[in-house]
Amino acid sequence: EAGVAQSPRYKIIEKRQSVAFWCNPISGHATLYWYQQILGQGPKLLIQFQNNGVVDDSQLPKDRFSAERLKGVDSTLKIQPAKLEDSAVYLCASSLWTNTGELFFGEGSRLTVL
Amino acid sequence: GQQLNQSPQSMFIQEGEDVSMNCTSSSIFNTWLWYKQDPGEGPVLLIALYKAGELTSNGRLTAQFGITRKDSFLNISASIPSDVGIYFCAGQARGSGGSNYKLTFGKGTLLTVNP
Numbered sequence: 001e002a003g004v005a006q007s008p009r010y011k012i013i014e015k016r017q018s019v020a021f022w023c024n025p026i027s028g029h030a031t032l033y034w035y036q037q038i039l040g041q042g043p044k045l046l047i048q049f050q051n052n053g054v055v056d057d058s059q060l061p062k063d064r065f066s067a068e069r070l071k072g073v074d075s076t077l078k079i080q081p082a083k084l085e086d087s088a089v090y091l092c093a094s095s096l097w098t099n100t101g102e103l104f105f106g107e108g109s110r111l112t113v114l
Numbered sequence: 115g116q117q118l119n120q121s122p123q124s125m126f127i128q129e130g131e132d133v134s135m136n137c138t139s140s141s142i143f144n145t146w147l148w149y150k151q152d153p154g155e156g157p158v159l160l161i162a163l164y165k166a167g168e169l170t171s172n173g174r175l176t177a178q179f180g181i182t183r184k185d186s187f188l189n190i191s192a193s194i195p196s197d198v199g200i201y202f203c204a205g206q207a208r209g210s211g212g213s214n215y216k217l218t219f220g221k222g223t224l225l226t227v228n229p
Contacts, residue, residue: 050214056216091156100162101145102147102159104159107154
């Protein structure tokens with residue numbers, strides 16, 4: 001069974017530039033999550049999708065972050081314009097059920113903003 | 115928002131020693147989970163606990179769901195070098211809207227095992 005795929009693995013941009021991350025969840029997993037993990041911290045939920053609908057985006061900085069999952073499968077997370085404090089690893093995860101907490105994570109996309 | 119206090123922040127032990135780490139919260143959770151993250155990888159689920167008081171083992175790992183539903187611990191017995199990594203506790207509860215489940219992670223315990 002293929003795991004959660006993410007790209008790119010690494011990205012370096014200057015502040016005020018834009019960046020996009022892509023995620024393809026495990027086949028059949030209806031729930032998809034984007035987490036932000038700052039160095040030395042645990043993952044923090046940015047947005048949760050159930051199929052192609054948003055379940056929770058309460059911690060997404062909507063003035064600069066956007067995410068979509070148009071066909072209920074893969075997803076993109078965009079940051080525009082980026083700030084220095086956005087430097088982090090962006091983790092995508094998927095789960096079969098929404099109420100178990102059993103998430104499967106991708107390897108993450110490491111963003112450095114200069 | 116809900117916060118988890120995970121301790122210790124880091125541990126340095128000798129191979130073969132047992133390890134214990136714990137997680138506490140001021141909020142009640144209906145599920146406790148423990149994840150491990152290796153460098154450059156995403157977290158991987160180790161153990162999930164669904165009932166207060168539940169004690170669950172997975173090989174050399176044992177975890178318990180506190181009876182108050184506000185804490186959990188993870189024990190690793192007879193540690194080996196590949197146990198090195200960051201261990202995260204995570205608690206799940208219903209979101210404020212009532213229809214979704216929110217998963218909150220602790221800050222992690224960095225484990226180093228000296229061969």
